[in-house]
Amino acid sequence: MVWVMSYRPVPDSYPGVEVIEGNSGELELEDMTDDGGIGLKMSRSFSGRRAKPESVPKVIRWKSKRKLLDYENACRKTVSDRFRALIEEIEPGVHQFEPIRFVAKDGSLLEERWFWQICNRINSVHPELSNWLLGPRTWRPPPKPRSEGLRMVFDTTAIGGAQFWHDMHIKGTLVSDAAKQRIDAAGTTGVHFDYREQA
Incomplete structure (x- = not known):
């Protein structure tokens, strides 16, 4: 995840x-x-x-x-x-x-x-499974939201073994499921996690 x-x-x-x-x-x-x-x-x-x-x-x-x-x-x-x-x-x-x-x-x-x-820079959004549009530099929602809602899916093949990374086309700090589990188990303070879909 x-x-x-x-x-x-x-x-x-x-x-x-x-x-x-x-x-x-x-x-x-x-x-x-x-x-x-x-x-x-x-x-x-x-x-x-x-x-x-x-x-x-x-x-x-x-x-x-x-x-x-x-x-x-x-x-x-x-x-x-x-x-x-x-x-x-x-x-x-x-x-x-x-x-x-x-x-x-x-x-x-x-x-x-x-x-x-963080020193991993990855193009990690799955272009076929996401319904956002890649503009000149960033992923943007379509002009009219689709009936099924907005969907951004991350590509595990592109991510590979990276544990912490920044995507080339969206702003945010992304982490693997394994890293999140270790951070949670350690009782690390100051962090909050939100799930993102992957394939």
């Missing part, structure tokens, strides 16, 4: 944050070769390609009173040490991690964490 993994704060409150050291703007990618997909000019966190380390924030001020979760998506996707270790167990040596510090309002260190850039 294929799942979309999103950020779900617990409790349901989104923190105030501020980049106080490093880049607060758009990431710069190591490979900007245009392949007809999204995430190369904007939303590069969803590109599926490595970011230049110097373009990653280094220190983020955390303005919330709640504790940091294993997965936070404030400014950038960041993970705790234990979530990083789990990702490496699930799919070793594939993804990019850069050190990032979170500090309190008074500047004291809260946690040493990791910026996480």
